[in-house]
Amino acid sequence: MRKFIAGLVMGTALATAPLMAQAETPKNALVMAFAIDDIITLDPAQIFEFSGAEYAGNTYDRLIGFDNDDVSKIYGVIAESWDVSEDGKTFTFKIRDGIEFASGNDLTAEDAAFSLQRVILLDQSPAFILGQFGFTADNVKEKIYATDDSTLVMEVDQPYAPSFVLYCLTAGVGAVVDKEEVLAHEVDGDLGHEWLKTNYAGSGPFKLNKWTAGESLSLTANEDYWDGAPAMKRVIIQSVKEAAAQQLLLEKGDIDIARNLEADQLASISGNDDIKLLSKGKGALWYLGLSQKNEYLSNPKVREALKYLVDYKGISETILAGRSQIHQAFLPEGFLGAYNENPYSLDIEKAKSLLAEAGYPDGFSVTMDTRNTTSIMAMAQSIQATWAQVGINLEIIPGDGKQTLTKYRARQHDIYIGRWGPDYQDPHTNASTFAWNPDNSDDAAAKPLAWRNSWDAGDLTAKTDAATLERDDAKRAAMYVDLQKDVLENGPFVIMFQETEIASMRGNVNNFVLGPSFDNNYYRYVTKD
Incomplete structure (x- = not known):
C-alpha cells in the first residue's frame, strides 16, 4: 500500500477541501454528495451497512x-x-x-x-x-x-x-x-482486523485513498485492474446529510451526483436541463422494529394495531414520492417467493379497538430511535402524529447512522425505524433475519433482526431452515410465501415500503450503475462528456 501514497496527495487534498469552493469537478474525478455517516468499518469481514457495502463493492x-x-x-x-x-x-x-x-x-x-x-x-x-x-x-x-x-x-x-x-x-x-x-x-491474533477497519487490502477497480469517519471517503483508480482500469481516476464522496445542501451543490456543479435528494428536491430540479435522474428498484425495505422486551410492544394486539397506524399511502406519495412503493412482506418484489399483497392500511378506528382489547384504551409512551436524515425523520414524525391520534406518545430519539445501529444491534431500543437491504439475492437472505431466531438469549451467537427485536420466532426457524434444502423452485417459493404471511400477522415488524433508489446527476455524467443491492452500485464504468 505504501508505494501508492505519493500519487494520492492530490486526491486527498480534493477530498478534504470544501466542495463549495469548487467551480466544477475535474474531468477525471467522480464527486458525490452522499450520507455515509453509517460507515462503521472498512473491513469486508465486518461491513454490514449500506454505505460500507457500496465501498466494498467498488474496492474488493x-x-x-x-x-x-x-x-x-x-x-x-x-x-x-x-x-x-x-x-x-x-x-x-x-x-x-x-x-x-x-x-x-x-x-x-x-x-x-x-x-x-x-x-x-x-x-x-x-x-x-x-x-x-x-x-x-x-x-x-x-x-x-x-x-x-x-x-x-x-x-x-x-x-x-x-x-x-x-x-x-x-x-x-x-x-x-x-x-x-x-x-x-496482525496484532494479538486479530487477523489484521483493527488495521483493515481503516485500511485496504483488495484487488478491486478502486483503492482506498482516505476515509474520515462521518465526513468523507476518497478512492483512487487501480490502474492495473485485471478487467480494465476505470475512466475515473478518483472518486470523492463528501458526507452531506441534508438533501437541500446536496441539491445546491449539484445545481452549482460542485458535485457530479447527489445521492440522497428527497421528494421536494427532486420536484425542484425536474425542469433543470443540466441534471438527469437514474433510478433502480432496490431490495431495501423501510420498516419498524418493535422490541419484545417492551411490555406494550410484546402484546400481539398492540403489534397489530401499530400495523394499522401508518399512513402508507400518504408517506409513499409525499415523503418518499418516486422513491418507494408500498410493500409489507419481508421478501422484496422480484425475489423468488415474494408475497406482494399489502393487507394493512391506515385505519385509526381499527387501531383504537385493538388497543382497547390489549388493555391500553388511552395509549402509552414509547421511544423510537431514528437516524437523523431527512426522509427517516419525516417518516418518524408522520408516524408520531398518527399515533398521537390514539393516545400513543412517541418520543423520537435522533442520532447518526452509527449511533442508532449500534444501539439497535445491542437490543437497547423500544422501536427502531430504518432500512433493511438483502445481503444476497436468494430469499433466505431475508427469511433468515425476519423469520429465524434459534437463540433469543442476550448472548446468542446469531443476531438476526428477529433477535434484535427479542422475538422468539418459534417453529418459523425450522421452517426457514427447511426452505434452504428444497431444490424445486416452485415448492421453495410456496414455503417462503407461508413464512411471509406468518411474519406479517405475528411478527414484531411493521414493514412499510420497498425502496427505489434515485441518483441525481449532472448531464455530462454517463454509465453510473445502480444495482438491486447497494454493493452493486458501481463507479468503474463512469465517464464524463
Whole structure:
C-alpha cells in the first residue's frame, strides 16, 4: 500500500477541501454528495451497512457476481468456473489467473480460502452468511481450503439449493483480501482486523485513498485492474446529510451526483436541463422494529394495531414520492417467493379497538430511535402524529447512522425505524433475519433482526431452515410465501415500503450503475462528456 501514497496527495487534498469552493469537478474525478455517516468499518469481514457495502463493492473483488439486470445470471469474478459435487455438498472453484492485489501480490486460492475463513474466525455481524453452512471457528480451515494456487474447495454441511450457496458468495463476505498484507498488520491474533477497519487490502477497480469517519471517503483508480482500469481516476464522496445542501451543490456543479435528494428536491430540479435522474428498484425495505422486551410492544394486539397506524399511502406519495412503493412482506418484489399483497392500511378506528382489547384504551409512551436524515425523520414524525391520534406518545430519539445501529444491534431500543437491504439475492437472505431466531438469549451467537427485536420466532426457524434444502423452485417459493404471511400477522415488524433508489446527476455524467443491492452500485464504468 505504501508505494501508492505519493500519487494520492492530490486526491486527498480534493477530498478534504470544501466542495463549495469548487467551480466544477475535474474531468477525471467522480464527486458525490452522499450520507455515509453509517460507515462503521472498512473491513469486508465486518461491513454490514449500506454505505460500507457500496465501498466494498467498488474496492474488493468477490468470487462470483450476478447480472444487475437479471440476477438469475450468476457469473465468475475471481472464480473463473466452479463445480458442485453429486451429493451437493462440495463446491470447487477455479481461481482466475493474473489478478494482483494493490500491494502487488498475486491473488491465489489461498487468499480466497483465508478470506472466507477469516469471516468465520472474526465472527462479526455478517459472519452468519457463511456460518449457516456449518462453518465454525473449529472446523473452517478443514472445510474451506486451497488445494493449489488456483483451486479453492468449500465443503458445506448439507445439500443446500446450489443457488443459495452461490448467492451467499456474491455478498460482502465473499470479498477476497490480501492474506500477506493483512497478516503483516496482525496484532494479538486479530487477523489484521483493527488495521483493515481503516485500511485496504483488495484487488478491486478502486483503492482506498482516505476515509474520515462521518465526513468523507476518497478512492483512487487501480490502474492495473485485471478487467480494465476505470475512466475515473478518483472518486470523492463528501458526507452531506441534508438533501437541500446536496441539491445546491449539484445545481452549482460542485458535485457530479447527489445521492440522497428527497421528494421536494427532486420536484425542484425536474425542469433543470443540466441534471438527469437514474433510478433502480432496490431490495431495501423501510420498516419498524418493535422490541419484545417492551411490555406494550410484546402484546400481539398492540403489534397489530401499530400495523394499522401508518399512513402508507400518504408517506409513499409525499415523503418518499418516486422513491418507494408500498410493500409489507419481508421478501422484496422480484425475489423468488415474494408475497406482494399489502393487507394493512391506515385505519385509526381499527387501531383504537385493538388497543382497547390489549388493555391500553388511552395509549402509552414509547421511544423510537431514528437516524437523523431527512426522509427517516419525516417518516418518524408522520408516524408520531398518527399515533398521537390514539393516545400513543412517541418520543423520537435522533442520532447518526452509527449511533442508532449500534444501539439497535445491542437490543437497547423500544422501536427502531430504518432500512433493511438483502445481503444476497436468494430469499433466505431475508427469511433468515425476519423469520429465524434459534437463540433469543442476550448472548446468542446469531443476531438476526428477529433477535434484535427479542422475538422468539418459534417453529418459523425450522421452517426457514427447511426452505434452504428444497431444490424445486416452485415448492421453495410456496414455503417462503407461508413464512411471509406468518411474519406479517405475528411478527414484531411493521414493514412499510420497498425502496427505489434515485441518483441525481449532472448531464455530462454517463454509465453510473445502480444495482438491486447497494454493493452493486458501481463507479468503474463512469465517464464524463
